[in-house]
Amino acid sequence: RSFSTAARQTLKIGLIPADGIGKEVIPAARAAIIALGSDIPKPEFIDLVAGWECFTRTGVALPEDTVQILKDECDCALFGSVSSPSRKVVGYSSPIVALRKKLDLYANIRPVVSVAPEAGQKPSVDLIVVRENTECLYVKEETLTSGANGKEARATRLITEHASRRIGQMAFELANSRPRKHLTIIHKSNVLSITDGLFRETVRAVPSLPGIDGKYDGVTIAEQLVDSAVYRLFREPEIFDVMVAPNLYGDILSDAAAALVGSLGLIPSINAGDNFVMGEPVHGSAPDIEGKGIANPLASIRSAALMLRHLGYTKGADRLDIAVDQVIREAKFLTPDLKGTSTTSEVLEAVLRKL
């Protein structure tokens, strides 16, 4: 199986709606992909399971089968969202965190762009959060002991040169491809001088790596402490272009950025590795609106676009993005998170009509 688009006759897409509104928005993304017709290879969908519901039914949150089929048969995948139990449940562990690691999807790329009032105008927010996706506190190495004063819990935060370098390369590559070519490194090295110090220095060193040969000379580099980054994101979002961050900071920053453009229901992401890409809306399983048919499908449709773009299907990706932008700009068919009154399928229909 090759990652190049050249020879593909069909595009095999794993679908893992998982829990909550994931089950409502992933089918919408599926329909939008089908509507692209011959702009992409003929899509074939493979339905896969994972999630909290899967765990309560089968005792396993991420079946081995799901991972194997993704690895062996799929060209790419779309993941919905997972519910999580409110307390520690023995044997349960977040399947999305596990999938990112098992497929070595080391980059979580989250573009946050406000739709301009008119097509062609400059959006007020136009940034990409490039989040390291395999380590930091997400290694989930935790221990619980009993000390003189009661229980003590410890978690390990891992930052490696290897992972920092490859996420740094991805971030420089992205920054270099954008008009502003500006990269902000997010860290907290005033407290975490060794872990965040390593992240910061490794990313900074990317332009001097062998083989880069001045390729990133046009990229300007800035830094922000994570607390200050969240503050400035709200006060002056226009200072950011590409932001690169360790896992947890990236998680928080992308939600913060989502608030700027109106709704988490608009923000797509891809989990990308060297051999696989998985689209995933940034919103969660939204238990409060689950099953009501009013979940916003736009983040998932945009995630499909991002996935297709990553695979090289620019035309299909552009068509999806343009259709979504038009629907948002017209503001006739919007779900309640965007102060509209439409259902998931009405919004999907509106997108399909624009395609």
Added chain:
Amino acid sequence: RSFSTAARQTLKIGLIPADGIGKEVIPAARAAIIALGSDIPKPEFIDLVAGWECFTRTGVALPEDTVQILKDECDCALFGSVSSPSRKVVGYSSPIVALRKKLDLYANIRPVVSVAPEAGQKPSVDLIVVRENTECLYVKEETLTSGANGKEARATRLITEHASRRIGQMAFELANSRPRKHLTIIHKSNVLSITDGLFRETVRAVPSLPGIDGKYDGVTIAEQLVDSAVYRLFREPEIFDVMVAPNLYGDILSDAAAALVGSLGLIPSINAGDNFVMGEPVHGSAPDIEGKGIANPLASIRSAALMLRHLGYTKGADRLDIAVDQVIREAKFLTPDLKGTSTTSEVLEAVLRKL
């Protein structure tokens, strides 16, 4: 030395301006305290050093003397802000993080309140971040090793039952004293089930502790994952009253909340323990405006108010807060962070005139 206000003839206040604009705003807070006259015991100020500048001069960021004088002679203190080197410097470690630990100032209390257009009207943002101040990643236990793939850095995140319980108690006490009596526990236990699980469960268990006897029955409890909390803070700040969080989340959340009310230059905090309290503006050393005389002194004056309130000097604290609110509402004398053109001393003079 006792922590009760009863018998005090004088109030001994340690002043640690430290670096950057700390040196401009702490003197302003000092002047405001002096202006309170007989509403507080006669203040006596003790000038103390710490910080990056102190380190570059003496090789020590937090002199033993500073700690000892705070412990032995001071009733309370005001801390300015510290600059930090952009790279790891051998022997340097943040003096504010060290002070919080050495004086066991386990609670960092950060009220964020928007000034209502008219006195008496309800502010749109009125919340308090109660941040655990001694552990989490701030234990600064970091290691660096060399693996097959290059350097690997690890940090320990420590969450104890003991520290979670006392910060929980502080948060419930605060929530119970406020009209809305609403407490939101911030965590990320969907990923960190053991460490954040312990934090969450320990805080939740506070109302059932022996001796509480139904005292907190009126407090409603909610929870938010930290990423979602930042998102909702921007979208619906009115849902929050008191938020309690582990150290790093609290750091990020308080900066996020500051963005909501216009400027970090307005946000005060106290670092409080059972035996000592230290006021500290939430803003940093702001190297970009250092020495220009335009730093906003209001966060420091409010920090002084918060410190006095914590010590029981309600009348003095109220006078400072009311004066600051009036100056903001009138909007005649404001520093550039609030889109004004006044200097630090003009804003201070405006506050002093209102006292």
